[in-house]
Amino acid sequence: MSRSKALTYYITTRLFLAPLQLLTIVTMVFLLLRATPGDPVDAILGGRAPEAAKETMRKQLGLDLPIWLQYLNYLTNLFLKFDMGKSITSRGKSVWDIIGEYFPATAELAVFSIIVALVVGVTVGTISASRPGTALDVGGRLFGIITYALPMFWAGMILQLIFAVGLDLLPLGTRFPATLEAPVRITGLYTIDSLLGGKFAEFFTAVQYLILPSCTLGVLLSGIFERIVRVNLKQTLQADYVEAARARGISENKILISHALKNALIPVITVLGLTFASLLGGAILTEVTFSWPGLANRLYEAINERDYPMVQGIMVFFGAIVVTASIAIDILNAYIDPRIRY
Structure with a gap:
């Protein structure tokens, strides 16, 4: 294989692997965040907030859904719509x-x-x-x-x-x-x-x-x-x-x-x-x-x-x-x- 063809093949391979690398990063961050202790609802409302208010907030944020469904929704918004969502603590400003x-x-x-x-x-x-x-x-x-x-x-x-x-x-x-x-x-x-x-x-x-x-x-x-x-x-x-x-x-x-x-x-x-x-x-x-x-x-x-x-x-x-x-x-x-x- 000539150098030019080998170089083209290498570049194509690297470009193909780039989305997989990014997907790995996205997956690791998503799982690690949910594996660490703490609740974002408590960070927003405080630990003494009524449980009903917490449940309402979780539904608004989509945190009441199963983790696999949250993951799929996030991937869909990220890779198809280029939407990273809105910040929870910044008055709804987009990321x-x-x-x-x-x-x-x-x-x-x-x-x-x-x-x-x-x-x-x-x-x-x-x-x-x-x-x-x-x-x-x-x-x-x-x-x-x-x-x-x-x-x-x-x-x-x-x-x-x-x-x-x-x-x-x-x-x-x-x-x-x-x-x-x-x-x-x-x-x-x-x-x-x-x-x-x-x-x-x-x-x-x-x-x-x-x-x-x-x-x-x-x-x-x-x-x-x-x-x-x-x-x-x-x-x-x-x-x-x-x-x-x-x-x-x-x-x-x-x-x-x-x-x-x-x-x-x-x-x-x-x-x-x-x-x-x-x-x-x-x-x-x-x-x-x-x-x-x-x-x-x-x-x-x-x-x-x-x-x-x-x-x-x-x-x-x-x-x-x-x-x-x-x-x-x-x-x-x-x-x-x-x-x-x-």
């Missing part, structure tokens, strides 16, 4: 409307965090790999281990104590000062909206509030990129074509940047896509620690409130992002790396 309201904050935090993670991780990994056996190499390895092992919530609180409470250099949390009017919503991203509106003061304020949470999350994620870059760059620097470049008298810096680093960054593409996708769904600790009004923080509130439609909707939304990112990265790798076989 899609809430996702549209909160997701831009999470996306903005994720973008800035991944930029920090890439810059720090690739820089430290490159320095470490280019100085094997030295203190810089040891320091780079320690950096990767420590940043990977540190709990996000602990690191976030320590940085809040240092830079917000102790030094008073950065805001403690939230996304924008409560005393100021937020930028006019265009994209939902405060940094972009303020620039589009020509409000540079709002832009610098939005960036100021982004620095602490994005740097915290970005630095802790940078250890992943540091290790990948260091390992692959060390292997690349020992390749035959690198030795040939040295024999031709090419400087070490040019070999490192123009030859070795390009090839060493290929695995980073895979990790970058999946890390960014997981950032969108895994920033919950960051958002809760810094009171960031994003979708992950809203998910945390929905879990506490036993808001079934909200939890299911956000998890499905994040799951769709991860599945889509995974497929896109696989296809991109297939085109840029001819060594991949299917």
Whole structure:
């Protein structure tokens, strides 16, 4: 089978499996929510509400139906009507409307965090790999281990104590000062909206509030990129074509940047896509620690409130992002790396 046909077959297979992956996520979330203790009706009406009122509420929410029928109804609405339902605790607002309201904050935090993670991780990994056996190499390895092992919530609180409470250099949390009017919503991203509106003061304020949470999350994620870059760059620097470049008298810096680093960054593409996708769904600790009004923080509130439609909707939304990112990265790798076989 030729490479083009094999690639077409692989892409078709991945696209075919995507709905099955999403169905698995939907099923797991649906069953886990109903297996955990707690009743959404009690969360709404309170534990001392009359039993008749509770039964009426259950009928209104469809929770009086058998679980298998609830599951089938949810799948029908989700996959045939693209309807995730309405939030139980948000005065009947649709799940899609809430996702549209909160997701831009999470996306903005994720973008800035991944930029920090890439810059720090690739820089430290490159320095470490280019100085094997030295203190810089040891320091780079320690950096990767420590940043990977540190709990996000602990690191976030320590940085809040240092830079917000102790030094008073950065805001403690939230996304924008409560005393100021937020930028006019265009994209939902405060940094972009303020620039589009020509409000540079709002832009610098939005960036100021982004620095602490994005740097915290970005630095802790940078250890992943540091290790990948260091390992692959060390292997690349020992390749035959690198030795040939040295024999031709090419400087070490040019070999490192123009030859070795390009090839060493290929695995980073895979990790970058999946890390960014997981950032969108895994920033919950960051958002809760810094009171960031994003979708992950809203998910945390929905879990506490036993808001079934909200939890299911956000998890499905994040799951769709991860599945889509995974497929896109696989296809991109297939085109840029001819060594991949299917």
